[in-house]
Each structure stands twice: as structure tokens, then as C-alpha cells.
Amino acid sequence: MKRLLISASFVAAALLPSAAQAQAIPSAVIAVVDLDKVSTTCNACKNARAALQAQVTGYQNRERALAAPLQTEQKSIQAAIDALGGKEPDAALKNRVAAFQTKQQQAAEELQRQQQQISANSDYVKKQIVDKLGPIYTQVMQRRGANMMVEIGQTLASAANLDVTNDVLAALNTALPTISVTAPAQARTTQPQGR
Numbered sequence: 001m002k003r004l005l006i007s008a009s010f011v012a013a014a015l016l017p018s019a020a021q022a023q024a025i026p027s028a029v030i031a032v033v034d035l036d037k038v039s040t041t042c043n044a045c046k047n048a049r050a051a052l053q054a055q056v057t058g059y060q061n062r063e064r065a066l067a068a069p070l071q072t073e074q075k076s077i078q079a080a081i082d083a084l085g086g087k088e089p090d091a092a093l094k095n096r097v098a099a100f101q102t103k104q105q106q107a108a109e110e111l112q113r114q115q116q117q118i119s120a121n122s123d124y125v126k127k128q129i130v131d132k133l134g135p136i137y138t139q140v141m142q143r144r145g146a147n148m149m150v151e152i153g154q155t156l157a158s159a160a161n162l163d164v165t166n167d168v169l170a171a172l173n174t175a176l177p178t179i180s181v182t183a184p185a186q187a188r189t190t191q192p193q194g195r
Helices: 002-022 035-041 043-083 091-144 165-175 185-189
Strands: 030-033 148-151
Touching: 030 091, 030 165, 035 043, 035 165, 043 091, 043 165, 091 148, 091 165
Parallel strands: 030 148
Antiparallel strands: none
């Protein structure tokens, strides 16, 4: 019996080092990437940003175009109401107020649809970039011998030779020559909540 226990302890001792080796974690070889630089300086990203800015400018111009006549009409209606001195407005003035409110509601709905479209377009641009970056990270890590990549903004300090931003940028420029700035119809109708 004693001999059986001794044999079992030798077997256990022989197995422990191999189990410990199986759980060992390799040394970290870290690469850092500046995602802000990548997403603002890639060729397609610059073009997409300019196109999205044009959409925002178009929205702002349309907002002003809708607001000017509404403000004029509102002042005219308010002046007519003030002239009544507290008396009940006639049917014509009530109709003007109702028509004004309808125009105001239609303008607000139009602007809201345009805002949603711009937001969906922006999200779609980001999605296209993110979809291409995943495989690029893996390729750059393999080429540079890294087993971990972190965003430079998440580090306290790093050596310049760890920075693979230019590698990622070059690969993204190749993998993503253009970016569509118009979201597909399903993306416009099913936008993610909470962003």
C-alpha cells in the first residue's frame, strides 16, 4: 500500500510540470496603432468625410430655407393675433394658424428624416472602415511579429518602434479604395439604439 502511494506521488510530480507548462502565457509582443490618424488620413476616409460634410451643409442650408418663410409667417400671424386685443380670431385667422402649424410640422419631419439619413450614412462609413480594419490588424501583427495590438490612446507611453500606424494606414488604403457615403435602405430604417 505504501509502495502504491509512493508510485502515485511520483506520477503526480511528473505530471505537474507539464500541466504548468501548458498554462504558461507567451511573452507579449505589442504593437500600437493610432486609430484617429488612420481613420482621418486614409484616402477613402478623407473623401468620405468631405462628402458627409457636404451632406451636413446641405442639411443646414435646407434648415435655413425652411425656417425663413416660417418665421415670417409666424410674425405675421402673431401681429394679427396681437391686433385682435384678446378677441376671438375669425375663421380665416384660425385657418392661417392651422396651415402654419402644418407647414411647421412638415418642415420638422423633413429635417428629422434628413438628420437620420446623415446619421445612418455616418454610421455606414464607420462600419465599412471597421470591417476592413479587423483583417488588417491580423495581417500587420503577423508581419511585424506581434501577438497583441493596442490603440495608442490607451497606452501611457510606448517606444516609436512599436508604432504600426503607417502599416495599418497603407493596408487600409489598399483594401478600401472608396467608401460609400449612402447607407443602404435597411441601415436607414434599423439604426442601432443608444449611440
